[in-house]
Amino acid sequence: MAATVALAVTDGMLHFELSLATEVFGSPPAAVPGPWYELALCGPGPVRVGRFRLEPDHGLERLARADTVIVPGWADPDVAPPADLVDAVRAAYEAGARVASLCTGAFVLAAAGLLDGRRATTHWAHTGELAARHPLVEVDPDVLYVDGGRVLTSAGKAAAMDLCLHLVRQDRGSAVANAVARRLVVPPHRDGGQAQFVTTPVPAPDRQHPLAELFPWIMERLDRPLTVEDLARRAGLSSRHLTRHFRATTGTTPLQWLHIQRIRRAQELLETTDSGIDTVAAATGMGTATTLRRHFHRTVGVPPDTYRRTFRATADGG
Incomplete structure (x- = not known):
């Protein structure tokens, strides 16, 4: 059965984060096998979102039966969110749902008490207000998103895409999340506060960018020893x-970026091939299985073998 994502x-x-x-979560990439998410639009009745009017599929009570609940951006943080929405989000969390806010949707989660004692973020222009209104929340203004386990928050606009792709990556693995990103014509995104299953960005294609030709050159040579001097020489x-x-x-150094790309490549190989750990280590420039295991566990949080069992089972429909 497909997991349910309720909006x-x-x-x-705000209509941007909602769309x-x-x-x-509503449109699977053609290359992804098996069932995709079951998307449910939940509201108290016909609603106005920006300049659009929407007819929700279900009432707010449906949130309590969802696997994941997403609260889009709240247009006016100066106005308290409606009690029925706050109560429904809280009830969904208490029923076991994973709850995520996009942009200023964090004000709804905070009103529901879900951020008390937790680290959280929101759009940079409203982090001070969130902290002042909800002093029990540890507001971090400097990150794209925060993964607190069953409660997740993102910064504004494009950072909402980072968080959504992170959720897909958690559920279905790196290769599937990357397929979604390709379908939507968005690049991989930065670490949002939790290193696992997240990649550091490659800039959008731009022939004028001083590193435009360097990034693809590196990606074709992840199996080779590369130094900062090698990269500088190639970039001139x-x-x-x-x-x-x-x-x-x-947002990071050349060697740290290179390290994250090697971990990402290792994730993809573990998900999509039966290659042994020694082979994966060689293909990603890690050298030995011992080195790969050490760096992979430190970055992702689980050993390569555990990661493979989790995401090969998901990719195979298990």
Whole structure:
């Protein structure tokens, strides 16, 4: 049976985050086998979202029977969210649902008490207000999203896509999440606060970007030993300028970015092939199975063998 993703909607939601989540969870990539998510639009009745009017499929009580509940952005954080929405989101969490907010949807989760004692984020323009209104919430203004297990929050706009892809990656694995990203013509995104199952970004194609030709060159050579000097020489930059461009583009250093890409490649090989750990280690430039296991466990949080059992079973329909 397909997992149910329920979108909680009421008057005053932001249409961008709502449509984004609908695209991710409502339309499977053609290459993905087996059932996709069952998407449910839940609200108190006909609602206005931005300049659009929507007819929800179900009432808010349906949230309590969903596997995942997503609360899109709340248009006006100065206005308290309606009690029926807050109560329904709280009831869904108490019934065992995973609950995620996109952008200012965090104000709904906070009103439901789901963020008390937790680290959370929202759109940068409203992090101060969230912290002031809900002092029990540990608001982090500097991240794209926060994964707190069954409660997740994202920053604004494009960061909502990061979180949605992260949820798909948790459920179906890296290869499936990347297939969704390709269908939506979006690049892989930055670590949102939890390293596992998340990639560091590759900039959108731009012939004028000083690293435009370097990124694909690196991706074709992940099995080889590469140094900062090798990368700088290929890009025609000094090591110092290379590092500066890397930080501006990816938010991290060349070697850390390279490390994350190798972990990502290892995830894909573990999901999609029967290659032994030694073979995966060689293909990702890790050298030995021992080195791969150490770095993989440290970055992803589980050993390669555990990761493979989890996501090969998912990919095979188990």
